[in-house]
Amino acid sequence: MSNQINESMSLAKPEANDLSIKQKVAVALGIIGLFIFGLAIFNTHFPNKTLFLTLSIGLITLGTILFANDAYLKKLEGIKNDGVWFKSISSRGVLGWMTGVLLTGFYIVLYFYPQYLGQTPSGEPNTGLISLFDPLSRLLSGNPASQWFVYGTLYTVAILVFGYKFMLKYRHNRYEQLRTASVMFFQLGFAFLIPEFMSRLNASSDYNLPYYDLKSMWPLNYYLFDSWSINGLLSSGALGLLMLLFGIISIFVISPFLTYKYGKRWYCSWVCGCGALAETAGDSFRQLSSKKLSAWKLERWLIHTVLVFSVVMTTAVIYTYLGDDPDTFWLTRSAFLLGVGILLTLVFSITMIFKRKELGKDARYGAIGYFVVIAVLFIMHYTGTSDKIFLIKASTLRSAYGLYIGSIFSGVIGTGFYPILGNRVWCRFGCPMAAILGFQQRMFSKFRITTNGGQCISCGNCSTYCEMGIDVRAYAQKGENIVRSSCVGCGICSAVCPRGVLKLENDTMEGRINSNEILLGNDVDLMTLINKK
């Protein structure tokens, strides 16, 4: 057999284990639910929208729950990856590709052609799929639905029903269960219900709160500092100001502190909505992420480029928002720019002075390169060579970021390509928040994955099921701890390890990176010798 073809080696037909009767019924129920959405898209006039909306979401939920019950509850507790690489949906087969194309298509329509879903100019009643969601939207916020409300509802339903499936699949593993309960809670409460209730408040003329997901932080929430957002918050009295302050404090205080204590996982796999979708609906695709060295190199360049883009864009947006006169408001454009410059220089210098050794060569060059770019921008501003970058171009930068990063990368590619590139494409290659938290995790977090002495048998389950494409085995077989910026702490490597070799831990900073190739089991002399060199 050729290694080139990458066959699964299975002679079994793609679905070695046929669906049971119950599973077929469950699939049918789910498809009927989706079919109602399909009809709605083609402007079918339903006599009772509330009934049909309830019916479709109810059937999809019921179908998934019945399917999951039948798949997991009749077997003993344990790792359930049997046949993952034989199933068309989870091994880039026909079903996988179809799902990928459908999802991608949905995102393109959602972001760029919402009229196809029934979005109408403001003031006119919705049609199509969006109008089907009007009853629910009115119930929650009092307003008719929008394409974002439809998306938010479907997103939340996906996380809840697939979260249930995930919890059954890992019912022997309390870490996975608690983590999933947490993302389900934050999605339903913080990302979905609270913002809807908040727009109810806007009915009063005292309030003009923008739609605000409290748990979503800059730079993931890149619109926090947009003028409409800041104006909205500032015009909403103490509550709005408090929320703006909370947004800023969470960037500089809360998130670094939590990352120091628990690693970036407190956010990426316990709170974040993108992470929540990836961990629940995307769970069947985690094995598809590339573990090649080349993919790792691409990842490091791409994600940091997005971060730099996001920093420059945000700086420009805030800069434009501020005035020049120190008498009207203490924070002037110059003061702000100076502040940003000092902060960036500080972060850069501290890293280069104290943590230089922990960075790879390419990472060092990258960091210096990015720093130079930002420094040049500042110099250009102060020498007056070009104030366009920060003045006139701010809106262009902002809309470019929103289009390319916010929509295309995070949605169209990030989620649409789940069945092709794995479930954390966005988190791995594009999320600027993941880049910042990852940097903090790599530099000053107590979090690491520890390896249990010499028990690794290099089987490769950990690497295969790492959704972030980390070659966990490369570390485990050397007995090394794993301290990687990209690790979101999902805990699956530890769960699938047949020898109990991996454990996610928060421990002291000391001895966090043990680059000694300690193979316990050899006598002390050999260990000393190997550690010496």
Added chain:
Amino acid sequence: MEHIVIIGNGISGITTARHIRKLSDKKITIISAETDYFFSRTALMYVYMGHMKFEHTQPYENWFWKKNRIELKKGLVKHIDTEAKTLHFENTDSLKYDKLIIATGSKPNKFGWPGQDLKGVMGMYHKQDLENLEQHAPNNEICKRAVIVGGGLIGIELAEMLNSRNIPVTFLVREPSFWNGVLPDGESEMINRHIKNHHIDLRLSTNLKEIVSDESGRVKSIIIEGTNEEIPCNVVGLTAGVTPNIDFIKNSNIEIGKGVKVNRFLETNIPDIYAIGDCAEQHEAIGNRRPIEAVWYTGRMMGETLAQTICGNRMSYNPGHWFNSAKFLDIEYQTYGWVHSTKNKPDYEQHFHWKHEDDTKCITVSFNKNTNAFLGINTFGIRMKHETFDNWLTEKRDVDYVIKHLAEANFDPEFYKRHEPEILKTYTNHQLQKA
């Protein structure tokens, strides 16, 4: 430049090659007839089960070997000419070496059962076995039932593999309880129940009499010794242990016993020829270890030791405290130090056994009943830290200390239920009853 030739691309051979490269610039060639690239043999089962593709079992990307100047040669060695320092291959090729490392591993045991070479009879050791299994047991329509003969680790893994494709399995175990030549009775019995819970037809104290052929030379059924019961089946897995894979050495002047005889420096009787891993046999067993250790970890340690010797720092193979691990269907097993089975237990060895009420977790702590010294631990369903037990064994802690400090050794994931208080309580009651 000195040419180091390694026969076998398993964990022993590859570890040696990697460490020789770290320490020197010698020319390295690795020979294998099995696969082009190194893969983790222990992971073959996951390929059949659909957890991984074959490429996932390869710890290094294909460019790794060229980059590290390790030459890979595919071929089957037929004869070693120790005088001319030359290897002769099946296809009339030959290769000269300066130093030769034999790391050819093992092959499944066959005990002369009638029908043991029929189509559909296989071991589960080589990649070819997996391809064979894929051909004879792709699903439960082509393979209506499989019979596994031999109650060890490979046997239960094969049972799990077939079970994952809903192929009914009959599992013949010669002993009265699964793997009880190694496991104490309490553990072995718990695993018996666990196997049956997976709807595997476990037959204890049962021997194979013969394998019956159909007209086309394929397996039709097996017959059990004593009762003469005939069980129709399409696949028979022979998993009654392994023997060193050294047939091609028999007509050379390298000294062999069951395996290639080596001293503590892993040297054979011929200068510049070494043997490591499953195929090496110590003249005298080291401590409680067997002269032939067919274990992943020992192969790796031997490889590392030998790389030192080859690179001018002659070093003896001096393994530390024994450890091993496995997984029985859904139950993980780890062992540190020595816990002997009930029937092989030396006089001085006494056991403390604790079992969780859910019947999937237990531990056995062995200690010297005269001195109370801690000797070893078996854990099922609870992960424990290697380093902690290694230290406790080196520090010669007593059993009371170990049980009281068991929490320090826990390696279970966060938020898992902890069992140390219950274990301590059981232990204290146990001690009180004795007093």
